[in-house]
Amino acid sequence: MRIEIICTGDEVLTGKIVNTNFGYISQKLEDVGLSVRWGTTVGDDRETLLAAFVQAGERADAVIVNGGLGPTIDDLSQEIAARAAGVELMLNEEWLATMEEFFRRRSRVMSPNNRKQAMLPQGSEILDNPIGTACGFAMDIGQARFFFTPGVPRELHPMLEEQIIPRLIARGGAPAAIRLKRFHSYGLGESHVDALLEGVEALVADGSAKLGFRAHYPQIETKVTVRGADDADIMAKLAPVVAEIRKRLGNFILAEDDDTLEGVILQKLRTENGSLAVVEMFTGGGIAERIAPLPGAEYIFRRGIVARDIAELWDALQVMAPREISPAGAEAVAEAARRQADASHGLAVLIDLDDGPDRIDFGGTICLAIAGADGIVDSRRSRILGGREWVRLGAVELGLDCLRRRLYGLPVTERIDFERT
């Protein structure tokens, strides 16, 4: 199936807002095995919108149009869709009633120009929007099925996932049952993950399992999609694949699906009545910021200390050990912070940065330690290159990941691909 995405709106066309909807739609389609062939961006302009709709109706089988469903005069999608299909705009009584109910429940009066949002091209199929007043709809233009969606991401997301993707899968003849499973890892590069997982797709003999990767430095997301006749079929196919991925990526998997590294750490501390103190230098508060603001972290995240200067850090914590950025120094600081905050765990991430201006081979030597109330202190030394911000982000992730490993009884010093030794 040839699919086109048309993003509309002056703010997107002029770059005033970054268009995250395009990538979102494209990724969600990829996740179910559908590929986008063209992306088109046009402004709130009748002539170019009409040309874009007509062209997409000629070259694509399915078109997702994003934006232009609002109540203001520069929202043109319904009007131009009707013109492109050669049909009239008609008041849709069903959507008008939905909108009136929407405003009534919020004790607000519906403005007259909201009525425009219920004017749909004749013969349209409504795509429900439980969150806002923009009415999604589907219709034919030329030889393609068009799906019109709101520009507001939290309205777009459920409409795409719950209403449009099932229709696309049905039209494309693919099995409607598909499942996406995700693994988040840290410490292995994308090509390394790819190599480690070689042959995993073949565990499903009929070729209905597909692997994909997405790198958000410093994490890599591994995605598996499996299609099947029904849920039972999918689960049967997915189980050996999931087991094999867990086995091959092992300790490097930090979370699955919607879980996050910081969420997994917080959850583990909570179930063990644990608590945390964090000491940072160049990461500058970036480690604390990942955990401290989370709901439920109020009593678990006890204390964070940030200092750029080592003498200042030692003074702040009144540590007696030698003032040095070394594993031993990190151990002393982690234990001092843990004890002062009366926490079950103390994490210290010390960094000795290279001198000079930022550059691609600018690096930092990271000495980190995790102290526990059990008296055990783990530490490691690591060197990361790649520029100031790269080193900083890498150190935040390394610190958090080593804490996860400690909490789950995994080796804290396992070598990662990003370090030089």
Add this chain to the structure above:
Amino acid sequence: MRIEIICTGDEVLTGKIVNTNFGYISQKLEDVGLSVRWGTTVGDDRETLLAAFVQAGERADAVIVNGGLGPTIDDLSQEIAARAAGVELMLNEEWLATMEEFFRRRSRVMSPNNRKQAMLPQGSEILDNPIGTACGFAMDIGQARFFFTPGVPRELHPMLEEQIIPRLIARGGAPAAIRLKRFHSYGLGESHVDALLEGVEALVADGSAKLGFRAHYPQIETKVTVRGADDADIMAKLAPVVAEIRKRLGNFILAEDDDTLEGVILQKLRTENGSLAVVEMFTGGGIAERIAPLPGAEYIFRRGIVARDIAELWDALQVMAPREISPAGAEAVAEAARRQADASHGLAVLIDLDDGPDRIDFGGTICLAIAGADGIVDSRRSRILGGREWVRLGAVELGLDCLRRRLYGLPVTERIDFERT
């Protein structure tokens, strides 16, 4: 002039990477008074690339193509450009020599497939790339002038700004001399800034001054472009506009052009031999993280303390005042942190969050204080609504902006648009 941007590459089309180049190019063109009419995204596929080039050559006057200039087999831009124009690919000896020099200076051997990067359509004009091996070039396809650019942002940026934009301005008949001036503000909403600046464009009688806004919550960027015959003409036109904007936005302007709020704070502390201690709760380290990692902050950012629980915070700082999130509580904490770190300034941002799950009217009451070595302590109470993350980001910015105001002798308690009282 009708301008089209064509973004190429499977990673962009599938949403595997977010396409920030499109918005970047579009904004840079807007900044000099040029508008983009179409955006097209296609993958690394010969047939769709050719169709996209041919179509753009028919409907646009100028086309910027991004990506596809690399050495690998899926980099197709030169090949398809030559086909679209009906010319041959020829080895460009000048670029080959440039590449050989590039590798020689880095003591690396040029791989044979880099030679492909010097194969350009006959009659192309080279657009220099001082940073990488991808050769930018310009040529005619159909009735449009095409500009081919690399996908790597740090290679694209100088090529666009230094080589392509001047050529577009020259072709468009607009005056080649144009200047962009930017103001960053915090505390006024976009529509408020817009209203405050009404009539400012008219200060330049010939209509060559243009205002624009870009909101990156919580900051607003105000942009002014002025065109003129030459630099002297532009400076003469710009001066009264800049003076008027500074007067009208007043204390709310936190930085201009490439300066940042955190950079301005660090700079001021540095020139006054000052130093800083920061105390945070729900912001979780986010205030420290804006300043501590900056080059030059090593000795100025003395210490940051983060705790979510108020009792923990008071214990950490050994404060004797009542344990409460109030202006008086913030004052006591700010002064204690300042004194313990022996800093010239102490900033404390305490937040009393609403209960319950995240929602659009979830809010927080912020009590912040700034203590100085001069014995003066400023404080303010502020309430921000809009959901957990909105409150957190707003509190980070409010804290930093009040610190800026204190350092520059401006009123710390001036009301902002984002607060409810």
